[in-house]
Amino acid sequence: MTTALHSRAAAPSTAATAASTPAAFNKTATAGIGTVTRERCSSEEWAARQQLAACYRVFHQLGWTELIYNHISLRVPGSPGHLLLNRFGLHYTEVKASNLVKVDLQGRVVEPADAPVNAAGVAPHCAIHAHVPDAHCVMHTHTTAGMAVASSRAGLTHDNFYAAQLWGRVAYHDFEGITVRGEEGPRLVADIGAGVDGRVPKPAVILRNHGLLAWGPALPVTFYTLWILQRSCEIQLAGAPLGATVPISDAIRLSCQEDAKKVNAEPEFGSDTFAAMVRLVDKIDPSWRE
Numbered sequence: 001m002t003t004a005l006h007s008r009a010a011a012p013s014t015a016a017t018a019a020s021t022p023a024a025f026n027k028t029a030t031a032g033i034g035t036v037t038r039e040r041c042s043s044e045e046w047a048a049r050q051q052l053a054a055c056y057r058v059f060h061q062l063g064w065t066e067l068i069y070n071h072i073s074l075r076v077p078g079s080p081g082h083l084l085l086n087r088f089g090l091h092y093t094e095v096k097a098s099n100l101v102k103v104d105l106q107g108r109v110v111e112p113a114d115a116p117v118n119a120a121g122v123a124p125h126c127a128i129h130a131h132v133p134d135a136h137c138v139m140h141t142h143t144t145a146g147m148a149v150a151s152s153r154a155g156l157t158h159d160n161f162y163a164a165q166l167w168g169r170v171a172y173h174d175f176e177g178i179t180v181r182g183e184e185g186p187r188l189v190a191d192i193g194a195g196v197d198g199r200v201p202k203p204a205v206i207l208r209n210h211g212l213l214a215w216g217p218a219l220p221v222t223f224y225t226l227w228i229l230q231r232s233c234e235i236q237l238a239g240a241p242l243g244a245t246v247p248i249s250d251a252i253r254l255s256c257q258e259d260a261k262k263v264n265a266e267p268e269f270g271s272d273t274f275a276a277m278v279r280l281v282d283k284i285d286p287s288w289r290e
Contacts, residue, residue, distance in 0.1 A: 033087070034112030035098040044077035049097035051219055052084055053288040056095040057281040058223070058274070059141070064230070065092050066142040070211075071121035073138045074219060075129060081105055083129050088116040096290045105130040119180045127185025128215055132194040132201055135215040137222040145233040146212035155206060156232055158253055159245040163232035165260035167253035170229070171202035175209035204229045220270030227273075 038046050052074045059065055059072065073085040084100045086092070102110040107122040109115055121140070128135045149156055158167050173191040176184050192215075193199040203225050205213040212229055216222035239245060248256075263269060281288065 033099060034114045035096075036100070036102070036111055037098065040111075042078060045079075046097065048074055048077050049084060049100050050289055052100060053095050053097045054278045054281060055139075055219060055223065055274075056086060056092040057285070057288045058277045060092040061277065061281055061284075064141045064143055067091070069118065069121075070140050070142055071118070071125055071138075072140075073121075073125040073129065075136050076102060082110060083125065085117065085121065085125065088118040093285070096288055098290055120178050123182055123185060124179045124188055124213075127182075127189055128192070131186075131189045132192060132215060134201070134217045136217050137219040138213065138215045139222055139226045140207075140211060140213045141226065141230070142211040143230060143233070145237045146206075146230060147210065148237050149233040150206050150211055151209050156229075157236055157245065158232075159248050160232060160235045160239070162228040162235065164248050164253045164256040165228060166204050166232060167250075167257040169202050169257060169261075170204045170206060172206050172208060175207065218270070220268075220274040222270075223274050224270035 036049075041049065052072060055072050064070075068089055068091055071085050073083045076082040076084060082102050082104055084102055086095050087099050087101050090099065099112075099115075101112065101115040101117055103117060103122060103126070104110060105126050107117070107119070107126050109117060124140070125138045128138050155172060156163055156166070156170055158164055171192045173188050176187075192205060193201040203214060203216055203222075205215070206229075207213055212226065212233070214222050214226035214229060216225055
């Protein structure tokens with residue numbers, strides 16, 4: 001979520017004062033910000049921190065960045081009441097395992113204690129992590145293609161190879177303004193389908209007039225869901241000037257969805273794809289591991 005609002009431990013979900021001076025977040029200064037050492041973490045938490053930090057770098061590699069805004073969050077293994085996300089003010093290329101921020105499900109900063117977080121990101125991510133049982137990871141982007149489709153009356157048309165795989169798996173949430181208000185969380189969760197009339201929650205989410213979101217039981221699975229959602233939007237946007245698409249029948253869409261679901265349900269699904277992207281990042285800058 002893009003906004004200059006941020007919060008610290010004393011004010012987890014409210015608009016705060018403007019961010020520190022830009023100099024506080026430049027390449028030189030990042031070494032001096034509050035961090036969490038490997039020794040303070042369990043091996044599981046440190047592995048999660050490294051995986052999440054790598055994902056921020058992968059997003060940059062793919063061009064899925066919006067200055068210092070937007071978020072990827074991950075539950076802390078063994079501590080379901082806590083999640084990790086980026087420190088507000090850092091570019092994705094500056095995110096490391098040690099400078100990720102741990103917050104509780106109310107958005108209160110746990111550590112590093114001095115770390116600012118973006119209230120507009122904490123509110124929706126905390127709501128999903130708290131109320132969608134399988135939401136181990138949540139990702140949100142403001143890509144041009146994603147925002148264009150999110151702002152179109154038709155939404156995603158499911159008439160290309162990737163979009164067909166998402167047939168019946170995309171939720172929509174109407175735009176309510178900048179996402180800093182906690183009362184929006186239950187409506188977002190309801191639109192995803194969690195806890196509503198026995199419906200299966202939908203892992204791909206189009207935030208109307210806003211952007212894309214994906215959640216899943218593991219980071220690589222979530223990454224793949226967001227990737228095919230993003231590709232679906234890119235293809236739809238690229239093809240729009242060409243006129244009407246060749247329609248895909250509901251029966252074929254359902255078949256694609258069912259075939260994709262069988263593969264997506266595998267516990268390690270997406271791991272090979274994500275690992276390949278991390279190797280590309282490592283060739284450029286492996287500092288995310290720190």
